[in-house]
Amino acid sequence: MEILIQGKKRKVKNSVLSEIMNEINVNPEEFLVVRDNELITSDTKINNGDSLELLSIVSGG
Amino acid sequence: MKCSICKEKAVIELNYLKKAFCKEHFIDSFEERVKKHVEKNKLVDKNDKIVVGVSGGKDSLTMLYLLNKWYPGQVSALTVDEGIKNYREHTIKIVEKFVKEWGINYKKLSFKEGIGFSLDEICKKLEGIPCSYCGVFRRYLLNKGAREMKATKIAIGHNLDDEAQSIMMNLFQHGLQRFVRMGPLSGVVDNEKFIRRIKPLREITEKETRAYFFIKKFPHDIWECPYMQFAFRHNIRKMLNDYEKDNSGTKANIVKSYDSFIKKFKKTKYNIVFCEKCKEPTSSNICRACIIKEEFYERTRNKGKTKN
Ligand SMILES: [Zn+2]
Numbered sequence: 001m002e003i004l005i006q007g008k009k010r011k012v013k014n015s016v017l018s019e020i021m022n023e024i025n026v027n028p029e030e031f032l033v034v035r036d037n038e039l040i041t042s043d044t045k046i047n048n049g050d051s052l053e054l055l056s057i058v059s060g061g
Numbered sequence: 062m063k064c065s066i067c068k069e070k071a072v073i074e075l076n077y078l079k080k081a082f083c084k085e086h087f088i089d090s091f092e093e094r095v096k097k098h099v100e101k102n103k104l105v106d107k108n109d110k111i112v113v114g115v116s117g118g119k120d121s122l123t124m125l126y127l128l129n130k131w132y133p134g135q136v137s138a139l140t141v142d143e144g145i146k147n148y149r150e151h152t153i154k155i156v157e158k159f160v161k162e163w164g165i166n167y168k169k170l171s172f173k174e175g176i177g178f179s180l181d182e183i184c185k186k187l188e189g190i191p192c193s194y195c196g197v198f199r200r201y202l203l204n205k206g207a208r209e210m211k212a213t214k215i216a217i218g219h220n221l222d223d224e225a226q227s228i229m230m231n232l233f234q235h236g237l238q239r240f241v242r243m244g245p246l247s248g249v250v251d252n253e254k255f256i257r258r259i260k261p262l263r264e265i266t267e268k269e270t271r272a273y274f275f276i277k278k279f280p281h282d283i284w285e286c287p288y289m290q291f292a293f294r295h296n297i298r299k300m301l302n303d304y305e306k307d308n309s310g311t312k313a314n315i316v317k318s319y320d321s322f323i324k325k326f327k328k329t330k331y332n333i334v335f336c337e338k339c340k341e342p343t344s345s346n347i348c349r350a351c352i353i354k355e356e357f358y359e360r361t362r363n364k365g366k367t368k369n
């Protein structure tokens with residue numbers, strides 16, 4: 001299916017957030033995920049066309 | 062996933078605590094754990110005047126917000142402007158807006174005025190790692206500034222991730238002097254010139270402060286320190302997070318191990334001495350700040366080779 005990550009279209013094979021994170025090589029220790037302005041947990045089912053925002057956990061310094 | 066408390070839909074999972082929380086219970090749990098840490102370690106006394114070192118990042122602002130909420134009238138903010146172009150000027154704006162909004166007493170010091178040169182200038186002259194110079198002078202000015210503000214404690218926004226990183230960094234580099242000085246309340250000896258440092262967020266992970274910040278809709282900084290790429294800390298963080306991903310609780314365990322070890326070790330007392338040049342508290346005859354300053358001026362006098 002196709003989803004939006006940081007506004008960019010991306011094809012993914014999986015549909016559970018933790019699996020998608022693994023697939024796109026993003027460590028959940030370093031990013032939180034927001035959908036529709038809400039934080040979501042790793043077991044969340046992601047649907048075709050969903051828009052995800054990755055919040056970097058690390059501060060600028 | 063359901064909230065461990067109310068069974069509503071969770072917004073965050075904290076694997077190291079084996080818990081998940083809805084928005085409301087996450088905020089409660091976060092604040093409760095910080096408060097408990099502060100009380101358990103007796104970080105704040107009712108007569109304390111606390112100066113919070115604020116960078117404009119999520120950790121220091123969260124800490125400022127909470128301490129001001131719990132200890133109104135005892136809290137002020139202090140920012141150190143290192144002089145990092147295209148970075149610090151933005152984060153200072155965030156700080157200034159924040160303290161105005163919450164009515165918090167605020168002071169700003171700069172490397173340029175307080176030391177004589179900015180971090181950018183140091184990095185053009187000296188070859189060392191920017192963060193090590195920055196750390197030395199920032200601690201120096203925070204202590205001096207807080208003392209001038211008549212503070213009895215300086216609050217630093219170090220979270221559990223920072224703490225685990227510092228422990229590993231000092232181990233990797235055999236930095237044992239610094240190693241024994243970490244902990245929730247540092248500064249081993251009471252001395253009027255040395256203001257003790259407290260770390261209220263020490264048992265909270267970085268991920269949690271980020272989530273707290275997001276839920277509270279606080280202004281997150283999007284700017285990245287241009288010297289970050291040089292930071293050894295950056296590599297250690299990556300290493301620990303890669304490991305934590307498959308082994309929840311590793312970072313918390315590093316800090317716990319350190320604490321158990323240091324508890325025994327710290328029964329030994331230390332003396333603080335004063336820098337022969339600037340009279341600030343230090344652990345050697347001449348403080349690190351004065352040593353770097355001397356190097357800097359030496360280079361300037363000799364018009365020695367300037368780093369690009
Ligand atoms: Zn709940």
Ligand SMILES: [Zn+2]
Nearest residue numbers: 336339348351
């Ligand atoms: Zn000195």
